[in-house]
Amino acid sequence: MTPAPLPRAAPWPRAFRAQLRVELILLLRQGENLLVILVLPIVLLALFDGARIFPSGSGRPIDFLLPGVLTVALMSTGMVTLGISTAYQRYYRVLKRLGGAPLPRATLVGAKAAAVLLVEVGQVALLVLIGWLLFGWSGTLAPGLPIMALGALCFAALGLTLAGALRAELTLGGANGLYLVFLVVGGVVLPISHLPNWLQPLAAILPPAALSSALRSALGGGALPGAQVALLGGWTIVLGVLAATLFRWE
Amino acid sequence: MSPDGPAVSLSGVTKSYGEGRGVADLDLEVAAGELVAVLGPNGAGKTTTVELMEGYRRPDRGTVRVLGLDPIRERRACLPLLGIMLQEGGIYPALSAAETLRLFAAYFRDPEPPGELLERVGLADRGRARYRHLSGGARQRLSLALALVGRPRVLFLDEPTAGMDPRSRLLTWEIIRERRSQGVTVLLTTHSMEEAERLADRVAIIDRGRLVALDSPTHLSQAAGQGLLELETVTGLTPTRLQEVRALSAVDEVSELGEARYLLRATEPARAAAAVTALLAEGGPQLRLLRVGAGSLEEVFLDLTEGPS
Missing domain, CATH: 3.40.50.300 (P-loop containing nucleotide triphosphate hydrolases)
Incomplete structure (x- = not known):
């Protein structure tokens, strides 16, 4: 009575493409995501380029600002958007339901990573283009790319750690709160030297400062910023292990 | 497989x-x-x-x-x-x-x-x-x-x-x-x-x-329907009347299903039916339904599961 061939799972590239498409739609469809992913970094770039707060002698404001804003962009996508959306997907039992579909977890995780990466490539391209065309940035991008890749991984791990450790509402609050803190103390648009003395050493070892200062050195054509890259790598390992340990599918 | x-x-x-x-x-x-x-x-x-x-x-x-x-x-x-x-x-x-x-x-x-x-x-x-x-x-x-x-x-x-x-x-x-x-x-x-x-x-x-x-569902209803009567009256039984139904020698147990419906348990359902009919004929309330034997799945369910804890 039953039809002869047993139902089978799709070949993984088909499931991957469909999942990637959906992950991109989900990242870009919501207004609040677009705000932090796209609008906010551009506004920061435009706003702070005229601010007279950057260390003198280190070139033009854009040389300080662009690496900072790129850091903010990676933070927006990896920590805020990925973290919050993942926490809510668990809350709405989407992750549970997907666990009952013939979609291998590796395909799901891969599609999520690819979606985040594509969005970030777009962010970086757009911000670099704006920096170059409108603000006369003239550094070299290539040495910064591997550092940005590491930073992207670090913030994605931080977002997933929050999503794993906290309930959805708390992830929402936590990720946004941390975002604000990092905007102020991350050395992204405000140099760390402007912070209170007691705060400076702490701020300097946080992931956004590690990423933005490493990027500044790399994009400015300086030597490989070994210490900052090592610091960033350390954060990525710690947060990656935390994310993997704390993560819950339901 | x-x-x-x-x-x-x-x-x-x-x-x-x-x-x-x-x-x-x-x-x-x-x-x-x-x-x-x-x-x-x-x-x-x-x-x-x-x-x-x-x-x-x-x-x-x-x-x-x-x-x-x-x-x-x-x-x-x-x-x-x-x-x-x-x-x-x-x-x-x-x-x-x-x-x-x-x-x-x-x-x-x-x-x-x-x-x-x-x-x-x-x-x-x-x-x-x-x-x-x-x-x-x-x-x-x-x-x-x-x-x-x-x-x-x-x-x-x-x-x-x-x-x-x-x-x-x-x-x-x-x-x-x-x-x-x-x-x-x-x-x-x-x-x-x-x-x-x-x-x-x-x-x-x-x-x-x-x-x-x-x-x-059919078997369950039949099996549990043995010795069960479903009673429905036009208006609900007053506490006194309910007491009187309970006191009938042919009726072993009465549980209320709500909305003037009752479930009666009896070893001899036919005798219980006759007794209930006779009782209600004098002084009401009027009988709407009296079903002997096959119970509904709902009765089986209520019978087998315990109330809200």
Whole structure:
């Protein structure tokens, strides 16, 4: 009575493409995501380029600002958007339901990573283009790319750690709160030297400062910023292990 | 995979969450092509039972097999054969109905065409609506479509019609019957006696994590109907009258079903019927219904399960 061939799972590239498409739609469809992913970094770039707060002698404001804003962009996508959306997907039992579909977890995780990466490539391209065309940035991008890749991984791990450790509402609050803190103390648009003395050493070892200062050195054509890259790598390992340990599918 | 074995089997399955929740020592076999309804009060272990079968829960003891496979260890082989409908949620709120169904279709090699399926569940004109904007009934029907899209051999439906309007419910029943007639094995949980009576080949009644009855709806009703009388009066019995009915020597026990309905237990139902009729003929209230013998599934259910704890 039953039809002869047993139902089978799709070949993984088909499931991957469909999942990637959906992950991109989900990242870009919501207004609040677009705000932090796209609008906010551009506004920061435009706003702070005229601010007279950057260390003198280190070139033009854009040389300080662009690496900072790129850091903010990676933070927006990896920590805020990925973290919050993942926490809510668990809350709405989407992750549970997907666990009952013939979609291998590796395909799901891969599609999520690819979606985040594509969005970030777009962010970086757009911000670099704006920096170059409108603000006369003239550094070299290539040495910064591997550092940005590491930073992207670090913030994605931080977002997933929050999503794993906290309930959805708390992830929402936590990720946004941390975002604000990092905007102020991350050395992204405000140099760390402007912070209170007691705060400076702490701020300097946080992931956004590690990423933005490493990027500044790399994009400015300086030597490989070994210490900052090592610091960033350390954060990525710690947060990656935390994310993997704390993560819950339901 | 053994084609002749049961489609789903639980043997000696125990899963506890502490606080007396979970299921204990559950044995249940569902034959291929059979539709079994799991009925039970809230918190009885219905969802735990299906989630054990779906491989969402790992049993503390006992074995679970679905189409001969271990749903946890052989998950990859098992999942393409299953259609799962969670009790609620499970769908991206920001995705439209059509986008969601197309996504799930892409997980299978030979899915049902999403457009046709959307139409079958009555959502053709809501395809562009995002899940968060759908009504409760429409959400459930989309969730059902997601369970069906891979042409599953076994369907697990956790309260598929909960919160549905009557029209959605009828459509859902029709779709479930249609799959059942195509040879799909269906296991559904429900609160609704009517649903179980109308759809199921067999009904499993679960109470406090234990299987207390398992049989066809007809057999269950007949078996438990022995020695039962259903009484309905035009207005409810006053406490005094109720006391008098209880005092009749032919009547062993009276329980109130609400809305002027009562369930009487008697060793000799015919004698009890005569006594009750005689009593009510003098001084009322007027009799509306007196049914001897075959009870309804609802009576069986109330009889077998304990009240809210």
